[in-house]
Amino acid sequence: MVQAVIVAAGLGSRLYPITDVVPKVMMPVGEDEMPLAHLIINHCKKHGINDFVFCLNRKSGKQVENYLGDGSRLSCSIKYSYSEIPMGTAGEVKLAYECGLISTPCLIYYGDTLCKTDITYLMEYHKKMKADISITINDNIRIPTGYVEDEKGIISKITEKPKLIDIGGGGILPIFYIDNEDFFIIYCRKGYDIVSDVLAFMKQNNYNLVAYHDSYPFLDLGNWQNFKRAKKWEN
Numbered sequence: 001m002v003q004a005v006i007v008a009a010g011l012g013s014r015l016y017p018i019t020d021v022v023p024k025v026m027m028p029v030g031e032d033e034m035p036l037a038h039l040i041i042n043h044c045k046k047h048g049i050n051d052f053v054f055c056l057n058r059k060s061g062k063q064v065e066n067y068l069g070d071g072s073r074l075s076c077s078i079k080y081s082y083s084e085i086p087m088g089t090a091g092e093v094k095l096a097y098e099c100g101l102i103s104t105p106c107l108i109y110y111g112d113t114l115c116k117t118d119i120t121y122l123m124e125y126h127k128k129m130k131a132d133i134s135i136t137i138n139d140n141i142r143i144p145t146g147y148v149e150d151e152k153g154i155i156s157k158i159t160e161k162p163k164l165i166d167i168g169g170g171g172i173l174p175i176f177y178i179d180n181e182d183f184f185i186i187y188c189r190k191g192y193d194i195v196s197d198v199l200a201f202m203k204q205n206n207y208n209l210v211a212y213h214d215s216y217p218f219l220d221l222g223n224w225q226n227f228k229r230a231k232k233w234e235n
Contacts, residue, residue, distance in 0.1 A: 001051055002048070002049050002051070002105050002106065002107060002123065003049070003051045003052070003053060003102065003103060003105075003106040003107070004040075004044045004049045004051070004052050004053070004106065004107045004108075004109055005052075005053045005055065005093060005096065005102055005106050005107065005108045005109065006025070006037070006040060006052060006053070006054045006055065006109050006110075006111045007055045007089050007092055007093060007108060007109070007110050007111055007174075008023070008024070008025040008037070008054060008055060008056055008061075008064070008110075008111025008112070009055050009056050009057040009061070009083050009086070009087070009092045010024065010057070010086075010111075010112070022060075022063070023056075023060040023061065023063055023064060024036070024111070024112050024221060025037045025040075025054075025056075025064060025111040025112065026063055026064055026067065027221065027227065029114065029221070029227075029230040029231060029233055030114075030230065030231070030233040030234070031232070031233065031234060033231075035067060036111065036112070036114070036221065036230075037054070037064055037067070037068060037111065038067075038068075038074070039114065039233075040109060040111065040113070041068075041071075041074055041076060041078075043115070043116070043117075043119070044107070044109070044119065045074075045075075045076060046119075047118075047119035047120045047123075048120065049107065049119070050075070050076040050077060051076065051077050052071060052076060052077065052078045052079070053078075053079050053080070053081060053096055053101045053102055054068070054078060054079070054080050054081070054111070055081045055083070055092040055093060055095070055096050056080060056081070056082055056083075057082065057083055057084075057086070058082045058083065058084050061080065061082055064080075065080050079101050081095055081096035081099055081101055083095055087190045087191065088190065088191045088192050088193050088197075089110070089192075089193055089194045089195075090187070090188040090189060090192035090193060090194045090197060090198045091188070091189060091190035091191055091192055093108065093184065093188050093194070094184060094188035094189060094190065094192075095190075097184040097185075097188065102184065104178060104179045104180070104181055105123075105177065105178065105179035106177075106178055106179075107119065107123075107175065107176070107177050107178075108174075108175070108176040108177075108178060108194070109174070109175050110174030110175070112174075112220060112221045113173070113174050113175070113218070113219070113220060113221070114217075114218070114219040114221065114230055114233055115173060115175065115214075115216060115217065115218045115219070116216040116217055116218075117136055117173065117175055117214050117216055117218075118214070118216070119175075122134060122136060122175070122177055122212050122214075123177055125210070125212050126177045126179070126210065126212070129154075129208070129210045130208060131177075131208050131209070131210035132178070132179070132180040132182070132183070132202070132207040132208045132209065133176055133177070133178050133180065133183060133199070133202065133207065133208075133209050133210070134176065134177040134178075134210045134211075134212045135172060135176055135199065135209060135210065135211055135212065136172070136173040136174075136175040136176070136212050136214050137172055137173060137211050137212065137213060137214065138173055138213075138214050138215065138218055154208070154209075154210060154211075172195055173214060173218055174194075174195075176194070177212075180207065182202075182207070183198065183202070187201050187202055219233065
């Protein structure tokens with residue numbers, strides 16, 4: 001059974017002051033003004049994923065749990081991992097793994113992301129390519145993010161937030177499909193970032209990192225401009 005790990009422990013500093021009151025993953029988006037967390041769950045459920053782990057910070061995370069509960073209201077199962085201090089995306093995932101909440105295969109999905117990625121096809125592509133990790137990328141992204149270059153899907157280079165004039169590949173969407181536990185056991189660490197640290201280290205050690213090209217709409221809710229756009233998102 002595939003599990004979705006939603007990484008949403010960030011403090012949302014770029015969306016202050018509203019994130020002092022409402023965590024970013026609970027901000028209302030879309031035509032129905034539904035909390036982002038709810039939309040992410042609905043997206044995953046469309047692709048047969050009904051088991052969720054939310055990685056949250058202790059300061060505001062309880063609002064998420066109070067709304068979602070154990071998931072039964074949404075016909076799914078939800079568990080929660082709480083960090084006391086910022087640990088980086090890889091550190092948050094590592095904490096949940098050490099608490100026995102994460103198993104493989106799993107989908108890691110950042111909680112500030114609105115997208116329509118075909119997760120079913122991503123998982124099928126992963127198996128076809130015999131990947132350790134499949135990284136969703138979009139060739140149309142032109143925002144500061146990690147970029148990868150690949151040949152027939154096999155990733156040859158990862159660059160963390162290059163200058164726009166240096167871009168030669170696809171921008172990384174924060175959706176990763178993983179079925180190699182080395183990701184959690186060996187590489188995830190407190191203070192590490194998944195893109196700039198973990199993926200880069202695994203590439204250096206010859207793991208099979210595969211690029212899944214996605215051209216569907218995508219929004220990173222990391223700033224007010226995109227949050228306003230998210231209000232018009234079609235669910």
